[in-house]
Amino acid sequence: MGFAITVIMPNQNSISFFPSTQRDISNLKQTATDAASDIVSSTAEHASKAKGQFKELAGHVQEEGAEQLDEVKGQLCGLLSAARDNVSERPLASLGVALAVGFLFGRARRPTSRR
Numbered sequence: 001m002g003f004a005i006t007v008i009m010p011n012q013n014s015i016s017f018f019p020s021t022q023r024d025i026s027n028l029k030q031t032a033t034d035a036a037s038d039i040v041s042s043t044a045e046h047a048s049k050a051k052g053q054f055k056e057l058a059g060h061v062q063e064e065g066a067e068q069l070d071e072v073k074g075q076l077c078g079l080l081s082a083a084r085d086n087v088s089e090r091p092l093a094s095l096g097v098a099l100a101v102g103f104l105f106g107r108a109r110r111p112t113s114r115r
Contacts, residue, residue, distance in 0.1 A: 087094040
């Protein structure tokens with residue numbers, strides 16, 4: 001049984017003795033470069049897709065919000081119209097209610113003093 005001893009001379013590069021290793025390292029570098037490129041491309045694609053979905057969501061929220069705002073405005077206008085009609089039909093009762101509510105608010109805001 002014989003053993004081969006490889007002697008590396010100081011002026012020789014040790015990688016030149018292993019050409020398959022050098023190819024593997026080169027392939028590994030290329031694979032890493034390709035993977036990094038794929039990650040950047042994939043990230044940009046997903047970011048663009050998320051941006052589009054966010055714009056779509058914002059559009060839906062705006063539409064639904066506008067519809068609900070119109071509904072609330074309509075209800076408020078109806079309530080104000082009913083209150084206006086009630087005041088027109090019963091002005092003295094409305095004045096009495098306003099005075100009573102004002103009195104109660106005034107009493108509620110007044111500091112309580114204990115004697």
